[in-house]
Amino acid sequence: ASTTKKDISAPPPSALLTARVIENLSEVAYPEGIKSPKVELNANVRDGRFRYDRDFLMQFMHICKEKPPTLPALDVLGIEPVDQASFPMARGGSGRHRNASGA
Amino acid sequence: QEVDMQAQADDIRTVFSHPTSFNVKHPLYSPWTLWFDSPATKGRNLPQTPISSFPQTPVPQTPSAAAAQGWMEDIKRVVSFDSVEEFWGLYNHIVPPSQLPQKANYYLFKEGIIPAWEDEANKNGGKWSIQLPKEKNRSQVDKMWLYTMLAAIGETFDPHLTSGEATEPNTQSLITGVIVSTRPQFYRLSIWTRLAPSGDEDKLRERIETVGRHFKINVLGYPETQKLAGPLATEVEFLSHKDSEKKGKAAKKLVI
Structure with a gap:
């Protein structure tokens, strides 16, 4: 019952x-199996300002994998993962890894 | 007209049926901006996030605004988004709180509101927050932060928006932003509100308390009556920004 079509051209x-x-x-x-947003949250919607319950939102988690085109390089901003698994007692930044394993 | 609607419906492709070639996206109630800071971002000049890049928040040259400006130089604007699909794209590419360095903060605020109490939208407000000991909550904090963000972007913290009373045109959401902080010994999660009850504003206090209750029970997953305070841990507590400034003196907390 899927309506997904294989698109041969590049996306x-x-x-x-x-x-x-x-x-x-x-x-x-x-599609079948996907919940719609809770109706009662959007009883008085104006200007397409919708509210969404968590169950609805969670359904996107494993589908929306595309990196936002506007997302800058994270390490430039200082956002770098610390690998907790290898350094459970990491102190003073000694446990920094460029790439977290385990991911 | 029915034919037109049918034709339009046939042309609607969501991300569920067309993960890479969808042609509609789910708009959020408000656009949001994610910010980040940690000791490692201090003094880094790239990319600049000048306070003047926020046209919706004119900055009056008052001492407090100047102080906020100084502080904002160390806080980095990560990205803005206004749809469910973009939120998850960001979520799937960013470092979760459990993997952040020991002193770092994510600030997810509505676009145009800077994550400082000096902002017009925050200055009369306050925050619900909870502090959680790190060791016990390392495996929980990522889910807690995710659920906090989802309640914020889904705009489900403020029940007033759904109740019949909210039909007047100027009803504004109470929520301005949410924060997760990592520290050597604990995590802290906060929900910032546009207003804070002072004195006998019972209606507003009830509305604020409903936000706190939703946070504790539905977002963090605790039973309403569970006591949470302990070594390095606090209850779910509300404090106005004005009272926070007083550093405990005469601070009136609400506790859920």
């Missing part, structure tokens, strides 16, 4: 940049 660089914003949640039909 566009980022659907995130070209996708349009949903204006009305009721226009969207979700």
